Amino acid sequence: xxxxxxxxxxxxxxxxKVSFQTIAAPVLTAVLYMLIFxxxxxxxxxxxxxxxxxxxxxxxxxxxxxxxxxFANSSSSLIQSxxxxxxxxxxxxxxxxxxxxxxxxxxxxxxxxxxGCGVFLVTGWFTPLHYEAPLWILVFxxxxxxxxxxxxxxAGLWAEKFDQxxxxxxxxxxxxxxxxxxxxxxxxxxxxxxxxxxxxxxFYMIDGFRFGFFGQxxxxxxxxxxxxxxxxxxxxxxxxxxxxxGYKIRN
Amino acid sequence: xxxxxxxxxxxxxxxxxxxxxxxxxxxxxxxxxxxxxxxxLLGPNGAGKTTLISILAGLSRASSGRVLxxxxxxxxxxxxxxxxxxxVPQELVFDPFFSVREALQIQSGYFGVxxxxxxxxxxxxxxxxxxxxxxxxxxxxxxxxRRVLVAQALVHKPRVIVLDEPTAGVDVELRQTLWQFxxxxxxxxxxxxxxxxxLEEAEALCGRLAxxxxxxxxxxxxxxxxxxxxxxxxxxxxxxxxxxxxxxxxARVTGRIVQFPAQNAIEIEQYLAAVRQAxxxxxxxEIRKADLxxxxxxxMSGAAA
Numbered sequence: 001x002x003x004x005x006x007x008x009x010x011x012x013x014x015x016x017k018v019s020f021q022t023i024a025a026p027v028l029t030a031v032l033y034m035l036i037f038x039x040x041x042x043x044x045x046x047x048x049x050x051x052x053x054x055x056x057x058x059x060x061x062x063x064x065x066x067x068x069x070x071f072a073n074s075s076s077s078l079i080q081s082x083x084x085x086x087x088x089x090x091x092x093x094x095x096x097x098x099x100x101x102x103x104x105x106x107x108x109x110x111x112x113x114x115x116g117c118g119v120f121l122v123t124g125w126f127t128p129l130h131y132e133a134p135l136w137i138l139v140f141x142x143x144x145x146x147x148x149x150x151x152x153x154x155a156g157l158w159a160e161k162f163d164q165x166x167x168x169x170x171x172x173x174x175x176x177x178x179x180x181x182x183x184x185x186x187x188x189x190x191x192x193x194x195x196x197x198x199x200x201x202x203f204y205m206i207d208g209f210r211f212g213f214f215g216q217x218x219x220x221x222x223x224x225x226x227x228x229x230x231x232x233x234x235x236x237x238x239x240x241x242x243x244x245x246g247y248k249i250r251n
Numbered sequence: 252x253x254x255x256x257x258x259x260x261x262x263x264x265x266x267x268x269x270x271x272x273x274x275x276x277x278x279x280x281x282x283x284x285x286x287x288x289x290x291x292l293l294g295p296n297g298a299g300k301t302t303l304i305s306i307l308a309g310l311s312r313a314s315s316g317r318v319l320x321x322x323x324x325x326x327x328x329x330x331x332x333x334x335x336x337x338x339v340p341q342e343l344v345f346d347p348f349f350s351v352r353e354a355l356q357i358q359s360g361y362f363g364v365x366x367x368x369x370x371x372x373x374x375x376x377x378x379x380x381x382x383x384x385x386x387x388x389x390x391x392x393x394x395x396x397r398r399v400l401v402a403q404a405l406v407h408k409p410r411v412i413v414l415d416e417p418t419a420g421v422d423v424e425l426r427q428t429l430w431q432f433x434x435x436x437x438x439x440x441x442x443x444x445x446x447x448x449x450l451e452e453a454e455a456l457c458g459r460l461a462x463x464x465x466x467x468x469x470x471x472x473x474x475x476x477x478x479x480x481x482x483x484x485x486x487x488x489x490x491x492x493x494x495x496x497x498x499x500x501x502a503r504v505t506g507r508i509v510q511f512p513a514q515n516a517i518e519i520e521q522y523l524a525a526v527r528q529a530x531x532x533x534x535x536x537e538i539r540k541a542d543l544x545x546x547x548x549x550x551m552s553g554a555a556a
Contacts, residue, residue, distance in 0.1 A: 093362060094329065
């Protein structure tokens with residue numbers, strides 16, 4: 001293994017060694033959401049006229065889990081290493097900022113997609129699903145995981161304490177995922193909130209992902225692809241720049 | 252080409268709040284260390300030793316000046332420079348997710364070193380970690396964690412070994428093991444840069460020394476030259492009561508033990524007379540050669556620079 005592959009391997013090993021907490025727990029959370037919301041709303045809500053609510057909910061929950069866990073992986077790994085001081089072992093190496101970027105983002109994607117698969121397998125068991133366009137499913141899962149992995153890297157570099165990171169997660173990441181249409185189609189919202197949702201990049205990730213299942217979505221998957229792709233490029237550029245300048249890690 | 256070259260290195264930390272002054276941690280530090288040297292960097296807390304090592308290791312950046320490792324600039328040619336450096340950090344840090352062997356394998360991987368098991372085994376044995384190879388880092392005592400830090404710094408067989416206070420809070424056994432091993436590596440041609448507060452260690456190990464005070468180099472000499480430059484003798488005795496202030500100012504006082512630097516027999520007689528006049532009784536009187544601690548105190552008090 002060369003340098004960045006080792007860092008990737010180490011990051012995967014890190015979450016894998018505590019997989020009960022990093023994979024099993026988020027899968028359970030998503031299943032609870034599905035059981036409760038599915039039970040309460042199944043007979044009251046139909047989406048796109050034909051899709052039963054539980055079937056609508058499953059892709060949203062899968063994507064939400066992918067995003068939240070990809071973010072959690074890079075951000076918590078970095079803040080832990082910073083606070084424990086063991087980030088020094090990586091700082092002393094010849095690894096370039098690109099190596100850091102690829103290793104942290106790829107390992108976050110691995111965790112996000114592993115949790116996503118877990119949620120998908122368990123929740124999919126409760127409800128029949130269609131796969132209208134599997135390639136879109138894959139594209140949005142991968143891009144979404146990469147975007148949140150990179151965002152987690154930025155948050156992990158920026159935060160100096162656990163509570164700062166928790167604030168970022170609770171006041172930015174969680175609201176943006178919840179308000180992105182995981183639990184509802186934004187067409188059911190009043191116009192003002194619909195327009196606001198269009199400013200939320202998370203909405204496009206979930207909407208595009210859902211298109212892969214139902215062949216229907218609130219906006220065209222191509223638009224979603226453009227938004228998510230641009231957001232990924234922008235966040236990646238910022239991340240690489242921060243890593244190159246040694247922002248908050250090489251004072 | 253020197254193994255390490257510090258060229259007018261300065262580091263200023265910006266003022267923390269408005270009104271407070273910015274802190275100049277390093278002020279134009281320049282010196283070279285040749286390949287194969289065992290070099291000591293000494294100075295009181297806050298003199299800038301760790302700042303200098305952080306800049307060398309790429310953990311921090313110089314405000315001006317530059318640092319070269321075998322000709323490679325630590326900032327612009329960092330990958331080459333860091334491949335040549337093995338740094339043992341001062342803080343006792345560890346990654347709680349891994350065993351000792353895993354930590355060493357991972358560290359090798361970062362440097363792109365493949366098939367490193369033989370060297371890892373040798374490191375484990377030489378540092379007395381053989382039976383801890385599969386223990387989790389969390390289960391190790393402080394001394395054992397320190398050994399792993401040393402092993403981690405050496406996985407890629409660096410030509411230059413940097414040890415920042417490696418023996419702080421470490422028991423005698425580990426100090427012995429560590430110095431035997433580092434001395435062996437030094438004999439094989441590795442350059443060693445050491446910072447320590449244990450001046451006896453520095454005197455015994457280092458061929459050449461630099462002393463830092465408030466971010467400046469105040470002494471840069473071979474250890475034997477430095478020892479020669481000091482007052483040649485030290486008068487040492489014990490007293491029951493406190494010394495008068497004007498005498499105490501010239502002495503090194505540790506509890507009951509009083510030590511005066513003295514050039515010759517006349518000075519020694521004068522000191523003893525002064526003590527008697529003060530109505531004190533000197534016991535266990537002895538005269539010994541000056542050691543590095545005496546030199547250090549002289550340099551730091553500005554007596555010799």
